[in-house]
Amino acid sequence: MENICKITILAFTLLSFSGWAASDEGFQGLAWGASISSIKKKFPKATQEIVQENYHPICENSDGTARLCTVSQQSCERFGILCHPSLSIKEYMVGSYPFDIEFALSKNSTLDAVSLTYSGTLKAKNKSIGKQIFEHLMDSLTKKYGQPINSEYYTENRAGFIGGQQKWQTTSSRINLNYHGQFDENQKIVRATITIIYSPLNDDFSSKL
Incomplete structure (x- = not known):
């Protein structure tokens, strides 16, 4: 099994990448509900694959x-x-890090969420690396959006499972930071997923169930 740590980030804010911080309007000047043509105008390399x-x-x-x-x-x-189908950009460099960007669309083909997935690898790295990434993201999001409205700090157990969760809310958006992973007996990462979901505040999925 490959020891790969994939970091999925939905419209995230990194302190070192302040230029990529999402605003209340949506993402990088794209308002929630932006059309496909508006997304492609802002990000010409975005493609839609069926x-x-x-x-x-x-x-x-x-x-x-x-x-x-x-x-x-x-x-x-x-x-x-x-x-x-979402629009996407492969291997987009944010600072010195490569990311895959995905623009999720609503039922009427407008911008509904944005995800950035770290496309590099962290093979057999010490579990502390995952914690550092989680804490960096948490600190950066807190710096921009204030204290989270709900917090479950980074924890680990003897079975080798690690994780944490943070939630923020603005006047028009919600941000969820989640970390779930596993490490082996040598304290090396076996698998890990760090996800930040950034979506419109009025997008209440529970109402669709």
């Missing part, structure tokens, strides 16, 4: 019978998500 999916009898007709559709189509009909 992923081929298999069809299954999982969508429901008005009479209760099932019909063939993809998982994305089912999610769109039931929850209003995954209705359109």
Whole structure:
């Protein structure tokens, strides 16, 4: 198993990358609800790739019978998500770090969230590296948005699991920082995911369930 630590960041704020800080408007001057053309104008390298999916009898007709559709189509009909392929940019350099950017779209094809996924690797690094990244992100987000409204600080246990969670809220956006990972008997990272979800404040997923 590869010891790779992938860091997924949805519209994050790093102290050292203040120029990339997301504003209340959305991300980098793109307001929530921005059109695909507006996203491409701001980020010319952004492309939209249609992923081929298999069809299954999982969508429901008005009479209760099932019909063939993809998982994305089912999610769109039931929850209003995954209705359109996201726009993305591969290997975008932020400072000295490479990131994959993803612009998630709403049901009406407008900007609904932004994710940045760290595309480098941290093979067999000491678990302290993951903690340093988590704390750096936490400190940077706190510097920009103030104290989190909910906090579960970085913890680890004897089984080798590590994690933490922080939540912030602005007048128009919510930011969730999550860290989940595992280390081996040599204190080396086996797997880890650090995720920051940055989305509109009025995007209440629970209302779609």
